[in-house]
Amino acid sequence: MKNTMKLFLAAAALTAAFGTAHAEDKPTIEIMSSWTSGGEAAALNVIKTEFEKRGGVWKDSSIAGFGAADAAFQNRIVAGDAPGAKQGVIGLAAADFVNQGLMNPIADLAAAGKWADALPKSIYDLISYNGEVYLAPTGAHGESWVFYSKEAFEKAGIADEPKSWDEFFAGLDKLKAAGIVPVAWGGQPWQQSKVFNMILLSQVGIDGFVKIYVDKDKGEASVEGVKKTLEILGKLRAYVDDGAAGRNWNDATAMVITGKAGVQFMGDWAKGEFTVAGKEAGKDYGCMIAPESSGMVYIADSIWFPKTGNAETDKAQKLLAEVVMDPAVQLEFSVKKGSVPMRSDVDKSKLDVCAKKGLELMTAGSIVPDQAIVLTPQQVGLLDDFVDEYWSSGSQDAASGAESFFAIFE
Known part of the structure; x- marks a missing residue:
């Protein structure tokens, strides 16, 4: 009886250890964002669901208000405890972090996915710094x-x-x-x-x-x-x-x-x-x-990929970037969030009347950049x-x- 019990406990311990190791092998990422309202959370969940479907482990660190979220992110960077990903706008704020060498490039992924062909040139140029792609765009918003x-x-x-x-x-x-x-x-x-x-x-x-x-x-x-x-x-x-x-x-x-x-x-x-x-x-x-x-x-939203010094996190960042730029994800995300997909090859017939108006203006070039x-x-x-x-x-x-x-x- 004792031997049987020992065998059972050993098997249970082995199973638990295997399960833990298996979980640790999955690409895990912590993402900081300010998307906490109903529509924003629903849109973010589109990305999360697909990331998890592809074997990833998602850790949400959402903070209401982009000002508060940005401040928390900067504190994490200063403390040497950067999250695996951050939601942020495309622009000079991202450029500051890139120029300081604090962001991971994803140029190889962008090249393999032919992002340059799928994105408007103005957007592709904005996610690129010194010839390297650093940001994965999620959607564009009209602010007028x-x-x-x-x-x-x-x-x-x-x-x-x-x-x-x-x-x-x-x-x-x-x-x-x-x-x-x-x-x-x-x-x-x-x-x-x-x-x-x-x-x-x-x-x-x-x-x-x-x-x-x-x-x-x-x-x-x-x-x-x-x-x-x-x-x-x-x-x-x-x-x-x-x-x-x-x-x-x-x-x-x-x-x-x-x-x-x-x-x-x-x-x-x-x-x-x-x-x-x-x-x-x-x-x-x-x-x-x-x-x-x-x-x-x-204005255009994107996902940033900070350097964390963790090779496993680097892999998770690549998976997340792939998910963000998936045409089906781009479309469903935009429907939930109210934005316009960044990719030009999505099914535009599924967009609402407001999104179609915005897309017409963007396509015609009748747009100016947010400050x-x-x-x-x-x-x-x-x-x-x-x-x-x-x-x-x-x-x-x-x-x-x-x-x-x-x-x-x-």
Whole structure:
């Protein structure tokens, strides 16, 4: 009996040891992200599910708010405890880490997968540094969107989407008269900067926008464009509710979903919240590009791969990059998150009416880059501070505000 028991225990120990070793052999990765809202989490789960289906082990380290997530990531880097992957935007912030030698290149994987053929050249160039590919793009977002409640518009007697800012403000007056909060305002600096940019694009056009942010142009047309932008931004103050300060973007989206508010200025990731709530684009809610705009501001998300000094993590990074760039994953991810797939070879017929509008603008080249793509992280912070101060104070005139804006680039 004792011998039998010993044999049983030995077998059990061997099985446990084999199971542990087997688990350790699986490609394991910890990913840090700020994707925590309903739509974002659902989109991230698309990647996770496929990663696990291919034998990977997923460790989620999501932190609400990209500012908090970025700070936590930097602390981990400084402490020498980098995660295996990080969700972040394509732009100069990623370039800083790459130039410091803190990121793993995935050029061999990109070459094998022919990413250069599948991605728009502008995007492929942005994920490449010194001839090496470092980032795996997940999706592009348009940031010039105004989402509106069909129910609220009908109640207020707004029959058509406003084409000009004058028509837009007339519509907001109708919403206010109907007892509906006209604008679901996300009172956080980064959200307010998005609104500033979509208004700016409508005032200076695509070439003018690029001149200001890329060329740092301070000519008369640029200055006048910023002045007009600040005037329109300031006028919006009269149409937000008292609880707007500090409001999260997804809470503002919920106000439109429930018909408590008429419109929200936000990137197309807001569609993910509508989708989770069972709302259909074009039926329950509408999406329009900001009035008088000739295109849209865009930003692109990606996965970064920090150096960890662990060979097994390096393998897991390659697997994750393959999963992210899989055409089926790109499509399902975009449907859940409200973005536009980065690959040009996905089935576009499955995209909603809003995504198709955004894709048309991107295909036509009617797009300009978000400030995070063309400005340093420090300049992005200064822009957020400037817009927040202008919005919150309500006392600065547009002319002096324009001077403060251009000081960001000095």
